[in-house]
Amino acid sequence: MSLEMKTEYKLEDICKNLLCGGLAGMLSKTTVAPLDRVKILLQAHSKHHRSHGVVKGLGHIITKEGPLALYKGNGAQMVRIFPYAAIQFTSFEMYKRYLDGVFGPTSHIDKFLAGAGAGLTSVAMTYPLDTIRARLAFQISGEHVYKGIVDAAVTIFRDEGGVRALYRGFAPTLTGMVPYAGLSFFCFEYLKFGCTKYLPSWTCNPCEQNTGGLVLSVPAKLACGGLAGAAAQSVSYPLDVTRRRMQLAMMNPDTRHYADGMFSTLRKIYAEHGIVRGLYRGMSINYMRAIPMVAVSFSAYELCKQLLHLDTGIKVSVG
Structure with missing residues (x-):
């Protein structure tokens, strides 16, 4: 593929991709918002939820x-997730086009690198x-520290060290984003390719915009997205826990020692709580939220692309 073909990407297509990505992100995050909040409370060892599991945690909140x-913090989540998901999906499409064929016609390494790059771009x-x-999701009724998004931003900036405080936990996030986003996009693209090549009669429909092309059916999209999410979360979860502990460290005098740095926080979590109750605390609920979240995210994005005539389908040679 020539460089001109790789870099050709119309402004109209970019805008459509941004819209599809943003809407997909909002839908997926809202779907799992209650589980998201419980996960944050469990990860950071909230004093109100130290002895709770997923079901008890949800019941206690209600x-x-x-x-x-259950949706506390979801407003801030929507403000964040639309640009985040829009940038991530659009960046992936652009990086994928540029890297297409670089590692050979049958390699999927380009999908991993494109996904990792998209994740780093969006999170930064x-x-x-x-x-x-x-911070908003971690608050308990009657013990509020912040009044809303703007108040939280101003308070953190003013009292905790300026811009650096807003980026606390950024290092583990970037470190974890490479395997998480890379594996998410790699697994989804690889599974999508496998379905169209080996199981087209069970998992695919003809693409309306491209004679001879195939697109995944909705159940197949959800299945591929769910498997991709499970694989990615299994690898990157300890760094997600580290990020949360650093983000929330300054809200409680007893946890401020978690604000010293990524490796220091990792060591302290392991020393104090071990692997299962520390680095992988909340993992069960994370599977419960991550699998449907990633499934809905990829499925909604793919469907939106088809509606806006961005999806041209996959052509594969059988045999």
Whole structure:
């Protein structure tokens, strides 16, 4: 493929990709928002949830704070997730086009690198909003520290060290984003390719925009996305825990020692709580949220692309 073909990407297509990615991100995050909040409370060892599991944690929130509390922090999440997902999916499409064929016609390494690059690009541009959202979700009714998104941003910036405070936990996030985003996109693209090549009659429909091309059916999209999410989360989860502990460290005097740095925080979590109850604390709920979240995200994005005539289908040679 020539360089001109690789880099040709119309402004209209970029805008459509941004819209599809943003909408897919908002839909997927809203779907799992209650589980997201419980995960944050468990990861950071909230004093109100130290003895709780997933079901007890959800029940405790509903009983003590009301059903709407399950979505606490979701407003900030929507503010963050639209640009995050829009940038991530669009960056992936651009990086994928540029890397297409670089490692050979049958290699999928380019998908991993494109996914990792997309993840790094999106998280670097939206990370402060993730810190704010985590702080809001960690609050318990009656013990509020922040009044809302703007108040949280101003307070963190003013009292905790400026821009650096808004990027606390950024190092483990970047480190974890490479395997997480890389594996998510790699697994989804690889599974999508495998379905169209080996199981087309079970998993695919003809593509309306491209005679001879195939697109995954909705159930196949969900299955591929769910498997991709499970694989990616299994590898990157300890760094996600580290990121949360660093983001929330300054909210409690007893946890401020977690704000010293990525490797220091990793060591302290392991020393104090071990692997299962520390580095992988909340992993069960993370599977419960990550699998449907990634499944919905990829499926919604693919469907939106088809509706906007961006998806040209996959042509594969059988045999």
